[in-house]
Amino acid sequence: MADEIAKEYDVIVLGTGLTECILSGVLSVKGKKVLHIDRNDHYGGEAASVNLETLFKKYGNYAAGTEPWKQYGRPNDWNIDLVPKFLMSSGELTNILVSTDVTRYLEFKQVAGSYVQQGAGSKATIAKVPSDAAEALRSPLMGIFEKRRMKSFIEWVGEFDPKNSATHKGLDMNTCTMKEVFDKFSLETGTKDFVGHAMALYLNDNYLDTPGAAPETIERIRLYGQSVARYGKSPYIYPLYGLGELPQGFARLSAIYGGTYMLNTNVDELVYENGKAVGIKATMTGVEPEMKFETRAKMILGDPSYFPDKVKVVGHVLRAICILKHPLASTNDADSCQLIIPQSQVGRKNDIYIACVSSAHNVCPKGYWIAIVSTIAETSANHHLELAPGIECLGKIEEQFMGPPIPLYEPLEDGRNDNIFISKSYDATSHFETSTEDVKDIYRRCAGEELVVEGLREGIQMSKE
Amino acid sequence: MADTNAPKPSSSVKLVLLGEAAVGKSSLVLRFVNNDFQENKEPTIGAAFLTQKCNLPTRTIKFEIWDTAGQERFASLAPMYYRNAQAALVVYDLTKPTSLIKAKHWVAELQRQASPGIVIALVGNKLDLTSDSTGSAEVSGDGDDNAEDSGDARKISTEEAKTYAEEEGLLFFETSAKTGHNVTEVFTAIANAIPETSLKSARGPGASHAGVSRTEEQRVNLNGPRDPNAKEACAC
Numbered sequence: 001m002a003d004e005i006a007k008e009y010d011v012i013v014l015g016t017g018l019t020e021c022i023l024s025g026v027l028s029v030k031g032k033k034v035l036h037i038d039r040n041d042h043y044g045g046e047a048a049s050v051n052l053e054t055l056f057k058k059y060g061n062y063a064a065g066t067e068p069w070k071q072y073g074r075p076n077d078w079n080i081d082l083v084p085k086f087l088m089s090s091g092e093l094t095n096i097l098v099s100t101d102v103t104r105y106l107e108f109k110q111v112a113g114s115y116v117q118q119g120a121g122s123k124a125t126i127a128k129v130p131s132d133a134a135e136a137l138r139s140p141l142m143g144i145f146e147k148r149r150m151k152s153f154i155e156w157v158g159e160f161d162p163k164n165s166a167t168h169k170g171l172d173m174n175t176c177t178m179k180e181v182f183d184k185f186s187l188e189t190g191t192k193d194f195v196g197h198a199m200a201l202y203l204n205d206n207y208l209d210t211p212g213a214a215p216e217t218i219e220r221i222r223l224y225g226q227s228v229a230r231y232g233k234s235p236y237i238y239p240l241y242g243l244g245e246l247p248q249g250f251a252r253l254s255a256i257y258g259g260t261y262m263l264n265t266n267v268d269e270l271v272y273e274n275g276k277a278v279g280i281k282a283t284m285t286g287v288e289p290e291m292k293f294e295t296r297a298k299m300i301l302g303d304p305s306y307f308p309d310k311v312k313v314v315g316h317v318l319r320a321i322c323i324l325k326h327p328l329a330s331t332n333d334a335d336s337c338q339l340i341i342p343q344s345q346v347g348r349k350n351d352i353y354i355a356c357v358s359s360a361h362n363v364c365p366k367g368y369w370i371a372i373v374s375t376i377a378e379t380s381a382n383h384h385l386e387l388a389p390g391i392e393c394l395g396k397i398e399e400q401f402m403g404p405p406i407p408l409y410e411p412l413e414d415g416r417n418d419n420i421f422i423s424k425s426y427d428a429t430s431h432f433e434t435s436t437e438d439v440k441d442i443y444r445r446c447a448g449e450e451l452v453v454e455g456l457r458e459g460i461q462m463s464k465e
Numbered sequence: 466m467a468d469t470n471a472p473k474p475s476s477s478v479k480l481v482l483l484g485e486a487a488v489g490k491s492s493l494v495l496r497f498v499n500n501d502f503q504e505n506k507e508p509t510i511g512a513a514f515l516t517q518k519c520n521l522p523t524r525t526i527k528f529e530i531w532d533t534a535g536q537e538r539f540a541s542l543a544p545m546y547y548r549n550a551q552a553a554l555v556v557y558d559l560t561k562p563t564s565l566i567k568a569k570h571w572v573a574e575l576q577r578q579a580s581p582g583i584v585i586a587l588v589g590n591k592l593d594l595t596s597d598s599t600g601s602a603e604v605s606g607d608g609d610d611n612a613e614d615s616g617d618a619r620k621i622s623t624e625e626a627k628t629y630a631e632e633e634g635l636l637f638f639e640t641s642a643k644t645g646h647n648v649t650e651v652f653t654a655i656a657n658a659i660p661e662t663s664l665k666s667a668r669g670p671g672a673s674h675a676g677v678s679r680t681e682e683q684r685v686n687l688n689g690p691r692d693p694n695a696k697e698a699c700a701c
């Protein structure tokens with residue numbers, strides 16, 4: 001079998017998370033010869049979807065000798081995401097899926113609703129995030145006068161053109177802050193909160209006071225509006241059988257264009273020459289006998305877990321995966337939804353997100369819902385308390401899986417010195433826009449050109465074998 | 466054989482290919498779909514997903530044929546590949562004994578992992594390299610006057626493979642992708658063996674059985690034209 005591994009590849013990719021699989025797929029389509037390795041026996045790395053037995057074993061929250069997953073039907077009927085995210089239906093990941101034809105391997109469904117909480121505790125209201133002027137006028141989130149102000153703000157967002165100062169309301173978009181823009185429309189704090197956090201999807205309030213950030217905020221609000229307009233119910237879509245299907249789809253794309261795939265393979269050593277990575281020594285396990293091999297590459301890509309001394313921790317995410325037997329309250333019995341609790345509503349600096357999916361997405365048996373509550377850690381203890389406002393929204397919980405805070409890594413260097421290009425951890429945002437930015441950034445660094453998403457599979461070259 | 470008038474019920478069937486490298490999986494599909502064959506075909510690159518209709522007297526089956534894309538080489542096939550497969554073509558090369566061992570491994574894996582109703586066909590390919598390929602279309606092997614010239618590279622007897630297939634309840638054929646011998650027959654036999662109950666109207670990849678039709682309306686087609694009522698700029 002070892003003779004089927006080439007002496008040299010253009011690229012070795014380590015880890016089969018979504019970022020890595022998109023890059024493998026794209027590089028293979030562009031004619032690069034790719035070897036893609038994962039130490040696990042499954043695709044997806046940190047962003048895999050796992051079955052219920054695997055989830056119990058990963059978190060270890062059961063008594064030895066018991067098999068609690070057995071009361072929840074067949075473990076394989078469960079596909080539980082380790083990282084909760086949705087796709088924006090007009091977002092960049094959708095564009096990449098379409099331009100690479102990976103859509104042929106996947107099926108998507110709309111997420112039924114996007115909700116936001118106003119107030120806290122017993123005074124909390126949960127309401128649908130209004131996505132257009134008509135919904136704004138019906139929304140319980142605002143009083144009658146505020147509704148009109150919101151309507152004119154939303155209409156203005158639709159007309160805004162960064163290049164046409166006549167649409168800038170007399171503000172200098174290079175220097176003004178979003179707060180000044182909101183103030184032009186006299187929007188109330190509660191309205192700013194759901195616009196900034198549930199539509200522009202900022203995790204905290206830093207965007208409000210950053211000079212020159214208004215056009216980006218407006219662009220994000222428009223992406224939200226366009227995404228809702230595309231299918232109607234919410235801006236989000238979700239793949240049947242869980243997010244773990246996404247890396248598998250891009251891995252298949254890579255394989256179709258000649259990429260070589262090896263799971264169950266440990267990287268024993270990165271090989272350097274003159275300070276630059278030139279290859280790896282690795283062992284494929286799960287076969288008898290184990291297969292040791294060595295191969296070279298012009299560059300190495302991978303997720304942070306393969307390069308522990310080349311990354312730094314930039315924060316921690318708290319996450320609780322909860323199994324429910326009912327939909328979330330106040331969501332009109334939605335089979336799926338996102339609920340955002342903006343930070344200021346519960347006295348925090350970072351929002352709390354709840355992502356909820358169900359059997360409608362083939363991720364669990366009928367009658368169950370999977371709700372994942374997450375936020376960025378703000379304390380070094382009491383993590384349960386930080387998630388509590390989100391957990392309280394869930395009602396009765398059948399099972400809860402919560403581990404220690406999850407570190408978020410970023411590479412120390414951009415890779416141009418050592419030919420090692422490292423991705424960032426999946427962050428706390430509720431969608432994939434930052435992951436696709438990372439894909440484009442890594443592509444720019446390693447390929448020396450911009451990744452053009454449009455028409456990716458047109459005029460492609462086949463890799464030579 | 467295309468029957469274009471009388472509209473018959475039509476359904477999609479996901480069919481997956483399994484088998485050792487170079488046994489002729491892609492060649493069988495190429496023969497079935499394009500009636501073509503390539504000598505010294507490169508290992509599979511670029512062919513993702515082929516579709517071909519099979520017209521039966523009472524219905525039309527549209528095969529969605531998934532090639533492994535080489536991901537089986539290091540035991541790295543993704544669960545996505547098997548998901549909702551209703552038929553599997555397990556191919557071996559009847560001039561190569563190890564390929565039947567590999568085929569039996571795949572059959573066991575399918576019986577363990579796949580949905581219980583899956584139709585499995587065991588196919589011994591490269592029949593043209595054996596002495597019983599010429600003359601009669603049957604694989605009986607008698608009356609073969611060209612046996613000497615063509616040589617006989619057969620290493621796996623029909624009897625051995627057939628007995629195994631019967632024990633395991635598999636369809637069984639010996640084929641040549643090169644000459645086209647028995648290729649259409651394999652797919653027709655699979656189409657006939659797909660239970661009527663597991664057929665629903667045509668659907669996309671991964672779509673499956675009756676149980677999920679309730680939520681069908683929420684499925685989205687990312688490739689389709691956008692909702693004409695949706696405004697491009699913003700939902701405002």
Ligand SMILES: Cc1cc2nc3c(=O)[nH]c(=O)nc-3n(C[C@H](O)[C@H](O)[C@H](O)COP(=O)(O)OP(=O)(O)OC[C@H]3O[C@@H](n4cnc5c(N)ncnc54)[C@H](O)[C@@H]3O)c2cc1C
Pocket residue numbers: 076362544545547548549550571574575576578579580581672673674676677
């Ligand atoms: C050779 C082989 C190797 C495999 N290896 C792996 C592996 O390494 N890891 C792994 O995780 N899985 C693996 N699988 C399993 C595979 O990914 C699917 O889970 C399996 O094929 C689905 O069948 P099932 O056991 O769920 O059967 P059933 O659920 O009984 O299937 C009955 C039918 O209903 C369909 N169906 C079932 N549930 C749903 C649903 N919720 N919505 C729509 N349709 C549904 C099925 O697709 C099938 O057609 C493997 C399968 C095979 C054949």
Ligand SMILES: Nc1nc2c(ncn2[C@@H]2O[C@H](COP(=O)(O)OP(=O)(O)OP(=O)(O)O)[C@@H](O)[C@H]2O)c(=O)[nH]1
Pocket residue numbers: 484485486487488489490491492493503504505506507508509535590591592593594640641642643644
């Ligand atoms: N003589 C003969 N050669 C065949 C036949 N079928 C395939 N071949 C040859 O066998 C080789 C391998 O065929 P492929 O169809 O690429 O095999 P595969 O199983 O798809 O291989 P991988 O994609 O690498 O796993 C090619 O050189 C084909 O030309 C056949 O029926 N007879």
Ligand SMILES: [Mg+2]
Pocket residue numbers: 490491492508509532
């Ligand atoms: Mg092939």
